[in-house]
Amino acid sequence: MRPDTLTLADHLRREWRITPRRGPTIMALVGVLSVAFTHLVLPLFPERAILFMQRGFRLEDLAGVLVLNDLMAIYFPTFFVGLAGSLGVVLMSREEHRLEILLAKPVRAADLIAARALPMLAMTAGVGVATSLAAAIAMTLHAGIGESVTAIGTLGAGLFLTALAVVLLAALQILFVRLRDPFTGILLGSAVWFMTSIPTAALLYRPDAFAGREALTDLVVVPSLLWHEAAAVWLGPLALLVAAPLAVLLTRVAGRTLERGDAL
Amino acid sequence: MIGKIPMVRLTLLDLRATLRERKTWLAAAMMIYAVLSIPVLLANPPEHVREAIGAWFSDDDPFALFMFVWIDLVMNKAVAFIPVILAAGVVLRERDTGVLAILAAKPITMSRYFVIRTLSAIGVMLTLYVGTQLLGLLWFPSRIPGFRAGDFLAAMSLHAFAAAFATAFAATLIVAVGRRGAGALLALVVLGILVGMALVGFYQPAWYTWTLANPLTLGALSMRALGHLGPGVLLPPMLALSVITALTIAVGARVARRVEA
Numbered sequence: 001m002r003p004d005t006l007t008l009a010d011h012l013r014r015e016w017r018i019t020p021r022r023g024p025t026i027m028a029l030v031g032v033l034s035v036a037f038t039h040l041v042l043p044l045f046p047e048r049a050i051l052f053m054q055r056g057f058r059l060e061d062l063a064g065v066l067v068l069n070d071l072m073a074i075y076f077p078t079f080f081v082g083l084a085g086s087l088g089v090v091l092m093s094r095e096e097h098r099l100e101i102l103l104a105k106p107v108r109a110a111d112l113i114a115a116r117a118l119p120m121l122a123m124t125a126g127v128g129v130a131t132s133l134a135a136a137i138a139m140t141l142h143a144g145i146g147e148s149v150t151a152i153g154t155l156g157a158g159l160f161l162t163a164l165a166v167v168l169l170a171a172l173q174i175l176f177v178r179l180r181d182p183f184t185g186i187l188l189g190s191a192v193w194f195m196t197s198i199p200t201a202a203l204l205y206r207p208d209a210f211a212g213r214e215a216l217t218d219l220v221v222v223p224s225l226l227w228h229e230a231a232a233v234w235l236g237p238l239a240l241l242v243a244a245p246l247a248v249l250l251t252r253v254a255g256r257t258l259e260r261g262d263a264l
Numbered sequence: 265m266i267g268k269i270p271m272v273r274l275t276l277l278d279l280r281a282t283l284r285e286r287k288t289w290l291a292a293a294m295m296i297y298a299v300l301s302i303p304v305l306l307a308n309p310p311e312h313v314r315e316a317i318g319a320w321f322s323d324d325d326p327f328a329l330f331m332f333v334w335i336d337l338v339m340n341k342a343v344a345f346i347p348v349i350l351a352a353g354v355v356l357r358e359r360d361t362g363v364l365a366i367l368a369a370k371p372i373t374m375s376r377y378f379v380i381r382t383l384s385a386i387g388v389m390l391t392l393y394v395g396t397q398l399l400g401l402l403w404f405p406s407r408i409p410g411f412r413a414g415d416f417l418a419a420m421s422l423h424a425f426a427a428a429f430a431t432a433f434a435a436t437l438i439v440a441v442g443r444r445g446a447g448a449l450l451a452l453v454v455l456g457i458l459v460g461m462a463l464v465g466f467y468q469p470a471w472y473t474w475t476l477a478n479p480l481t482l483g484a485l486s487m488r489a490l491g492h493l494g495p496g497v498l499l500p501p502m503l504a505l506s507v508i509t510a511l512t513i514a515v516g517a518r519v520a521r522r523v524e525a
Contacts, residue, residue, distance in 0.1 A: 023446050030453055049467040052316040076456065084449035092445070096360050183349045184287040186448065190345050191294060201337060205305050205313060 006107065011115035019119040020085070024127050027081035031131030034073035038066055039138045043145070056204040057223040061146025063139070064226050067154050070135035071222055074128055075161040075197075082124030082169040083189040089116045089173060090258065091182035110255025117173050117251040125166050125240065132158025132236075153229035159236030160225060163243035168192055170250035177258040197222075271380060274372075278384035279391075282350065288388060291346050295396040298338045303407035305337075306330055320466045321487050327410045328490055331419060334400075335484050336463055339423055342396075343430045343480065344455040350388050351435035352448045354381040355520050360444065364523070378520035382435040382513055389431045393424050418493040419486035425505035426483025430455055432509045433479075436516030439523065455480075463487070479508055 042050075043062065053065045090113065093099040103109055136155035172192065176185045199220040203210060210217040218224040225232045282288055309329060317332050318324030355378050358364040367377060397420045404411045437454065438447030458480045465475030466487065475481045482501040489497045 020446075023449060027449070027453075045468050048316055048319060052312065055312045056310075077453070080449060080452055084445045087445040092360070095357075096362075181285065181287055182444070183352050183448070184285075184290060186352070187287050187290050187294075187345075187349045190349075191290075194341075202305060205309050205333065206307070207310055208308050 008111045008114060011107065011111050012118060015115040016119045016122075019123060020088070021123070023084060024081050024123040027077040028127045028130040031073055031077040031127060032134040034077070035070050035131065035134045035138050038069040038073060039142050042066055042069060056207075057200075057221075058203075059223060059226060060148035063142075063146035063149045064223075066142070066145060067135065067139065067149045067157065067226055068223055070138065070154060071157055071161055071225065074131040074135060074158045075165060075222075076193075077131065078124055078128035078162055079165040079169070079189075079193050081127050082120060082165060083172075083186060083193075085120035085123060086117075086169060086172060086176055086185065086189065087182050089113060089120065090177050091179060091185050094180060095182055108255070109259040110252055113173065113177065113255035113258060114248070114251045117170065117254065118248065121166050121170055121247050121251075124169060125162055125243075128158065128162025128165060129240075132162060149226050149229055153226070153232050156232035156234065156236030157225035157229070160232060160239045161222070163236070163239035164196070166240075166243045166247050167250070168196070170247035170254075173251055173254035174257055177254050178261060271376065275380045275383050275387070278381060279387040282384060282388045283391065287349055288392070291349065291392055292395065295342065295392060296399065298342070299396060299399045299403055302330075302334060302338060303404065306333060306408065321490065323490055325410055325490075327408070327412055327415070328487075330404075330408045330411065331416070331487060331490060332463075335419070335423060335487065339393075339396075339420070339427075340459045340462055340480060340484070342393075343423075343427045343483075344452065344459040346392065347385070347389055347427065347431035347434045348438075348448050348451045348455065350385040351382065351431050351451070352438055352444050354378065354385060354435040355439055355523050356442070356444050356447070359523055374520045374523055375517035378435070378439065378517050379513060382432055382516060385435055386428045386431045386509075389427050390424060393420075393427050397424075415486075415490055415493055418498060419490065422486050422498050422502055423483045425502050425509070426480050429479045429483075429505050429509045429512065430458075432512040432516065436512050436519065439516055440519045442523070479505055 042065065050062060050065055053059065053068070054061070057064070057068055059065055059068065090099060093102060102112060132155050135158050136151040139149065139151040139154045169189075172185075172189055175188060179185050179188075200222045203217070203221045203223070210221075218228065306329065314324065314326075314329060317329045321328050321332065355364070355374070358367060368374075397417065401413055401416065404416070405413065434448075434451040434455065437451045438444060441447035441450055458478055461475065461478055462480040462484050465472035465481060482505050485501045486493055486497065
């Protein structure tokens with residue numbers, strides 16, 4: 001095969017073969033262990049601590065409190081394994097002066113970005129799906145904690161957060177192709193993660209700020225996935241399905257940005 | 265001649281260079297945002313929050329609620345994230361960008377170079393940390409009911425030792441892993457777990473003794489005695505954190521020996 005006939009699919013296959021597996025595997029394990037830890041340890045907390053979370057996040061019972069903690073055990077490793085993986089798309093190559101060499105090859109910059117980012121995003125989704133399944137299994141096995149959240153609702157909520165992480169990381173690639181310092185990218189990515197988590201903390205300390213703004217509250221706080229568990233059941237898988245083409249689109253935009261800018 | 269003075273000078277030069285980097289300014293901007301926004305978050309806490317925090321820390325003063333939020337929600341999160349960003353480049357960036365080969369030709373060992381870069385990262389972390397508290401000292405008195413400047417500074421002085429530990433720990437772990445991305449991810453996870461568990465002993469008193477093994481719990485021990493902070497409360501955990509930090513740097517210096525250009 002001549003190098004100038006390489007398609008995006010060819011690049012994707014090559015990059016998929018060399019995409020690191022160890023980090024995502026370890027992070028999936030971290031997620032699963034965090035879920036197990038939550039279900040084994042949190043019920044041992046005094047009632048006051050459980051009630052604090054229950055009342056603060058408008059949850060009905062211990063099941064809600066456990067699943068809310070499970071959701072953080074899904075969102076944190078999923079987002080950050082993808083963020084660390086993002087270093088390998090462009091940021092590290094640029095800092096180590098390898099990007100010029102890569103782009104001197106007969107490959108379009110947009111294809112290079114897509115071929116490197118999409119396997120990383122697939123691994124990210126894999127971590128989220130694995131941890132969501134672990135949370136759903138934990139809910140099935142954990143008896144006597146209440147019935148406000150079901151295993152399938154837990155899975156749906158977990159998949160929704162997985163989809164959110166994938167789309168945010170894909171969007172961050174547009175920013176990352178313009179950056180020169182990899183760890184400035186990590187810091188900005190962390191800030192994005194915080195921005196999605198701050199409204200949930202605000203709900204705990206300033207519930208009055210959300211009063212009369214139910215639609216906004218549902219949109220920005222994580223516990224709303226549990227308040228509307230029936231919707232989360234279908235919304236999570238649907239969000240993950242929509243996230244896939246959206247992530248492809250965003251990585252293509254990132255590639256075009258690299259092509260058009262003086263990114264080198 | 266390589267002696268004490270060049271080492272201090274190298275550390276100061278590296279510290280100045282890092283302070284000028286964009287990521288340091290971004291971290292500073294995030295801390296300023298935190299200082300400005302916390303009074304808004306605490307403007308009208310619900311009764312059950314006041315009651316729970318009053319019970320956990322045996323103190324129903326609004327200042328205890330503020331300190332809980334400031335340490336748990338802001339500074340502990342900063343201590344989990346910013347040190348990783350600052351320490352991720354220690355030694356490994358030089359290796360990955362081909363500078364280590366040049367350094368290897370200089371009369372400085374890799375262990376010593378690791379110590380210099382780690383001390384510099386700790387210096388930057390503490391500069392950001394102290395700057396944040398000083399800004400808070402200007403902003404909070406007019407915004408937080410019952411704000412006590414002396415207790416605030418005393419409590420945060422202890423917590424700053426935890427920030428120094430977190431930076432040393434991140435540098436050591438990342439060098440031990442040997443890859444910046446994977447090392448930073450692992451450091452984030454471990455520090456995230458330590459931060460998550462830092463105040464558990466206050467929620468569940470039966471586990472309090474065990475949680476003292478967590479350096480970030482030691483950094484938050486002032487929460488146990490906000491009304492009577494003094495050397496007896498602050499110095500033991502400060503000393504313990506200093507020893508743990510020094511040992512962590514020593515381990516990192518040993519590990520750094522096997523980093524090759």
